[in-house]
Amino acid sequence: MREELNQGLIDFLKASPTPFHATASLAMRLETAGYVHLNERETWHTEAGGRYYVTRNDSSIIAFKLGKRPPLEGGLRMVGAHTDSPCLRVKPQPELQRHGFLQLGVEVYGGALLAPWFDRDLSLAGRVTFRRDGKVESQLIDFLVPIAIIPNLAIHLNREANQGWAINAQNELPPILAQVAGDERYDFRALLADQLGREHGLNADAVLDYELSFYDTQDAAVIGLNADFIAGARLDNLLSCFAGLQALLHSADDESCFLICTDHEEVGSSSCCGADGPMLEQVLRRVLPQDEDFVRVIQKSLLVSADNAHGVHPNYADRHDGNHGPKLNAGPVIKVNSNQRYATSSETAGFFRHLCLAEEVPVQSFVVRSDMGCGSTIGPIISSQLGVRTVDIGLPTFAMHSIRELAGSHDLEHLVKVLTAFYATELF
Structure with a gap:
């Protein structure tokens, strides 16, 4: 399972040198799995049990399947990531x-x-x-x-x-x-x-x-004496896109599940197809009940914003808070920031931790040093626009925003396992 997932990620990275290619690659994999493309310029006809995807600007994609259980009862399970890289x-x-x-x-x-x-x-x-x-x-x-x-x-x-x-x-x-x-x-x-x-x-x-x-042009690869690492370009954040896709394709059919992979996160997400644009809400309003029922569905839903976290680097360990240095191959990281650079709350963090415990997946926490600035994700943007509960998580990596980044070779399997469970678990 681990080797198959890692090789799948390597193949996906090779096929996805730009957000346009990443979106096309995701769309191809979705169509192979029976997902139907919806054209935003045409009338949509969706139904319970249906599997669909939408693209915009050729660089953002939202895939979803409508579960047997109505969203008004069970809410939505959403995983968000981004397709662009510096x-x-x-x-x-x-x-x-x-x-x-x-x-x-x-x-x-x-x-x-x-x-x-x-x-x-x-x-x-x-x-x-x-x-x-x-x-x-x-x-x-x-x-x-x-x-x-x-x-x-x-x-x-x-x-x-x-x-x-x-x-x-x-x-x-x-x-x-x-x-x-x-x-x-x-x-x-x-x-x-x-x-x-x-x-x-x-x-x-x-x-x-x-x-x-x-x-x-150097391909991504599993490296290290014991094959402990994955090195490659655009791990931030195609790693999360790939993990979300694998979870969606292997999830159960009872609940309504969304995978949201948007462009322009690295430059603020303010575009027609970015997380700070109208794409997600417009898609949701076309497939969900309107007015008061729309708000009820959103309030029963949860977004997992998946974007890479900073692993503690052995040569620069002092750049981390001493109690919050995520390790490679030690599981996904819950990202917390009191100034709302991440959208995690105690409730959403607790729910994600509960999922990890139930799936026997190791889990870690990250808080930036109090004397350093903090990056952000699409999590706070979507959370503030939709009013949806959100938890920011990600896999620990080194050399974020470099031309070649490094992640743990065990962690992809951890993330896919917990996201697959998330797509099927009763929300709090």
Whole structure:
């Protein structure tokens, strides 16, 4: 079970270099399991026992199954995560030709840890919008192979490198793609048109626009002397998306269950498809009773906001509160913050702890040091918009927001087990 889950996660990460690809990968897995796609522009016909999913902007997805028990009696069991990760996004007019090299200008998306992006084999993926036969279309592309790199400056030319230096995102991050000779000029959009032809057999009249991200081509892997760890890109937060999907697909059919994977969490979630936008409430209002009954259902429901937690790093243990240092491979973490950066309450934390005890899954707690700032999740956003009870949890990881993160190889199984139980358990 553990090895199968870990390999499934590795395959999912490889297929999901961008939020667009992650959403497409989730949708493919849902359709294989019998879930029906609902178009937001059309009338919906849903029924008890039905399995459905909705996408928006090609980068957010909500999957749900309506249980045999009416939501007005049993409430909803919701698991929330996000599809985006910090990265380098290509600018609209990116071509830079300097000193015989072709480079692309990039913009930093989210709170990326920048130093690990140097000296990595990078590829490019995302969504391209183009015109074909007079119509505007969009398609996902993925170059797959390494096409770029951001070389470090040799220490001989930067003697202070090991003392730390401020990375200038404008000047130091443009990746190198090729050498160019003389007056040769590259047209990036023509390059994208060629890729559409190679990858999809499409003959685009013109590439109109794009949302493209560089990513590390090194595959995720189970590593360590005793295979204790999973190393890979975008564990924050595709790890939680994958765990939620596995739990949903293996859950019982009695209760109404939702999996919510939204884009733009790393930049605040304020978008048409982000957690701070209207997508979730609009979906819920189309499948639930209206007016007073809608509020009654929400008040009988619970959201598990699943987003990675900071594991205690052996080299930096002083960055944690001494009593709240989550360990890798010691189970999911309940995240608490008195200033509501996490939406956990004593009741919701107690319920999640009860679930873990019942399933014999180890559970931990995290509170940030009192002299440090605290990150946040989609939990407080959804909780404040819907008024739904929420618990913030996540698996402990190292190097969060790096190009390659690290998690425990035992913890995915722990999380899937407790989330599967959550989808079937009577709510308090």
